[in-house]
Amino acid sequence: MKSSVEAQQAKEIVFDYTSFLSVLCHYRPTLWDAFKVMLPALEFSWGRTYGSYSSKTERLQSQALKVLSTNTSDVNNLIRLLRLARMEQISELNVCLPYALDETQLALIQEKASCEIQEVGSHGEQLHIRLNPL
Numbered sequence: 001m002k003s004s005v006e007a008q009q010a011k012e013i014v015f016d017y018t019s020f021l022s023v024l025c026h027y028r029p030t031l032w033d034a035f036k037v038m039l040p041a042l043e044f045s046w047g048r049t050y051g052s053y054s055s056k057t058e059r060l061q062s063q064a065l066k067v068l069s070t071n072t073s074d075v076n077n078l079i080r081l082l083r084l085a086r087m088e089q090i091s092e093l094n095v096c097l098p099y100a101l102d103e104t105q106l107a108l109i110q111e112k113a114s115c116e117i118q119e120v121g122s123h124g125e126q127l128h129i130r131l132n133p134l
Helices: 004-011 017-026 031-038 040-050 056-067 074-087 103-113
Strands: 012-016 092-096 115-120 126-131
Touching: 012 017, 012 056, 017 056, 017 074, 017 092, 056 074, 074 092, 074 103, 074 126, 103 115, 103 126
Parallel strands: 012 092
Antiparallel strands: 092 126, 115 126
16 A cells, blocks of 8 residues: 555656756657647547547646647646646646746746746746646
8 A cells, every 4th residue: 555655755856957958859759749749639539549548747738748849838838737736637747947946936837827836946947746636
């Protein structure tokens, strides 16, 4: 039987945004990826049955590769990431950033993604995000 600490950790996902940006720079989308972006409902329903064996972390990473962009601001990317996390029924997420966000950026993310953000550590480069129920 899991302890409450283990149960708490099991529902948290760690997303290293810094490493993800590096992967995203080298990601080459296929024609099938472009098609799935144009028909997200098809991708979502098909992906649910087909990808049911992968973990929430793997599904979040996979979806983020398709949706996030290096041509978009980090704030918008994080809002999109949190919406993807909500679709994957992830309630808490730890995000590692390359730099700290300012208060205005954090407030915008909280408003647009309906979440609570706590800075972890003294430099603010790690965020603990709790998604509010809709």
